[in-house]
Amino acid sequence: MDPTTLRLDEASARRLVLVRAIDDVDTEGRLLSSVERDRLEQEALEASRESSPPSSLDRASYLQQRAHRLLAAVEHRHPQLTALEQPGAWRRWLAWLLPLAACVLGAAIDRIDNPQRVNMLSPPLLAVLLWNLLAYAGLVVAWFLPRRWAEASPLAALQQWLAREPRIGARPGRLRRDVLARFQQQWLRTTGPQQVLWGKQVLHATAAGWAVGLALSIALGGVVREYRVGWESTLLELHQVHTFLSVLFAPVVALLPLEGFSLADLQRMRFSSGAAIGVEEARRWVGLYLGLLLLVVVLPRAVLAAVAGWRARRLGRAVAFDLRDPYFVQVLARVSPARVTVGVLAFDEDARVLLLQAMRQAAGRVPPTRLEAPWTVLATPKGDALRLFDIPLGTRPPTPVAPALASGPSPARAWLQDLMGRFRSSAPAPRGDALTSALQEADLVLLLPAQPEDLQAASRLLHWLDRPALVLVGGGDEGADELAAYRAAVRRAALPADVLALRDCTGNWSRDALLLDAITGRLPQGKRAGFARMAEVWNERNVQRLDDAMQLVADLLLQAARDTEAAGGSLSLKRLVSTGDREAGQRLRQAAQDAMVLRLREAEATHLAELMRMYGVDEALPTAPAALTGERFTVQAPLDSPQAGMAGAATGAAMGAGIDLVTGGLTLGAATALGAMLGGGAAYVAAAWRNRGGSAGTAQVQLSDEMMQSLAEAALLRYLAVVHRSRGGPGLAAATPPAWRSEVVAAVEGARESFAEFWRQVRASGDAASLRQPLAAKLNALVRQVLARL
Known part of the structure; x- marks a missing residue:
């Protein structure tokens, strides 16, 4: 029996064709939402496996189970559509x-x-x-x-x-007519x-x-x-x-x-x-x-x-359905595990290292030094797996190379070489059984050339393998002219390959989508849905890693915003008039500031180390601390309440005495006494109110809002440096590109008011836990904004 052909009786065939018509027309989920469709497909998969081994997929049973369940769900909402399941009288x-x-x-x-x-x-x-x-x-x-x-x-x-192909969706509200037209078209074709x-x-x-x-x-x-x-x-x-x-x-x-x-x-x-x-x-x-x-x-x-x-x-x-049809390939791929095997043919070892760093982040673990056998990068809960292996440069196809063909890259020789390379032997001849098996299972080849001539050298092997390829050029900043030279070399070698700059698709995690999309476009149709699930897991890991990193940044900023240090006694009359007391107070405030800076540097170093661990950066990087310029600290100095009361009483008494003088002593000093009492009491209460929440009799030093802005900028710059360095990009400090700093400063400045509110709330309440998630979400949005512009 041909495994690519499914034969069904007419009733089952009509049901299958009707479901296909609904799938083709109902692209907006008016009949079935994507969530409900996924649930019904999972139920159909489980039902089809009751009569088959769990590791295999009975395609005929699954397609019929799926059609039965989808039509049952549609029948309650649009019974006129399911009436098409019965042949017309x-x-x-x-x-x-x-x-x-x-x-x-x-x-x-x-x-x-x-x-x-x-x-x-x-x-x-x-x-x-x-x-x-x-x-x-x-x-x-x-x-x-x-x-x-x-x-x-x-x-x-x-x-x-x-x-002939009907016009679908020409006007809204024609769901039944569109489904009927598509059904008749597909039924006549089938x-x-x-x-x-x-x-x-x-x-x-x-x-x-x-x-x-x-x-x-x-x-x-x-x-x-x-x-x-x-x-x-x-x-x-x-x-x-x-x-x-x-x-x-x-x-x-x-x-x-x-x-x-x-x-x-x-x-x-x-x-x-x-x-x-x-x-x-x-x-x-x-x-x-x-x-x-x-x-x-x-x-x-x-x-x-x-x-x-x-x-x-x-x-x-026995109505025949070709399961190689893109529709059935896509439907079956949604429930069939896909194992995608990618071979890496690297002429440029530095480019290979950069590629493996991206794969390391996707896998969450360090790959072997040499991938002699396929290494599983990631897997999905449905059993899909992405595997990677190295193709040694010495691997050659079994067809010998004629000397005349190897001497020059003229168009005629390239054409003849391409023609000879297409005649594949029935059994491969590369070294080693593991490599032989991997080459036979390969779906795609990632070619990392060091120069355009490497494409001609690899063309014989690629033609013999008869697999699509992606050419990932270098690890530097390749210009348009260099990429054009590689594309011309691809055309000369007649390779079925796309050319991409390696930095453009692996420079940081936000660019991984370009590489994943390029791989998807080169995979067989039957494996694209499975690889899409793997790409989703890949992206979810990147997003989760970003969320975790921004949680760390939020913790650092909230801790710094509420951090305080005692800086000596309260503000008193004696300190105002005594030079020695003033100098002693300044030394205490400087010591407090130095202590806070030391804690801040330690927190920044810890934060950087955790980011490096999270993104797999093994080398030592400078911490790139926040710049300490401008108004860095604010001092909350409490007042001496008794002395404030005495000063208030003296001021009030002086004002009362003035009243006594104006009245010629008729008040008998009552105004002086009353003024002293009111002024002293008001000053005492005001001083007590100002000192609330602080340590009794102690001045407190904390970071200013300007310093918090600088700290946020430095934290985001460290994040950018780590995520780029994890892919072989520039590091921190002096190596930081000016464009990064300008983009980060602009983004943080645009959120100044939002950040100021976070600092005010954490200082007032001291509750950093409730503010951690909102602040991390704000930082997450800023990072995405900056990465999109770099």
């Missing part, structure tokens, strides 16, 4: 009505010619016989014609015209031979019905009138007419108990002879023509109709 009616109508029409012809003078050479009757004989001749000739000529028959052409046979059956039956109608017309005409049968001709002589009628009625005379007309009979039956023509001659003519219609038209056409119907029913019991 019009076909059965048409198969009966057309022959019956032809019979009635033939019988309604009340005369073949002038009934009072019927010509034995009646043109209408002869035309019917000739038409059928030509049809038989056409069937015989078509039997021996090539298949492509038979496909150009009128019935086949009509079937192809009916199966059952084309069956439909042609059905058409032949109807045509043969109709021709037989027409002949029966003509026979009835002749017979019924003889009942109600008397035929005068004879002949006349201007061009034919008696002997010629006798020969023609003898040949015409030979089958009837040979098979039925009827006699033909003799030469004497025909001489007497000539209208110009003047002899009387009796009823017996007319009856014999009617019998001969009825027998001729029966033997030449009715019976052959009935047999042909029966054979066509039998063949159509036979095909209907």
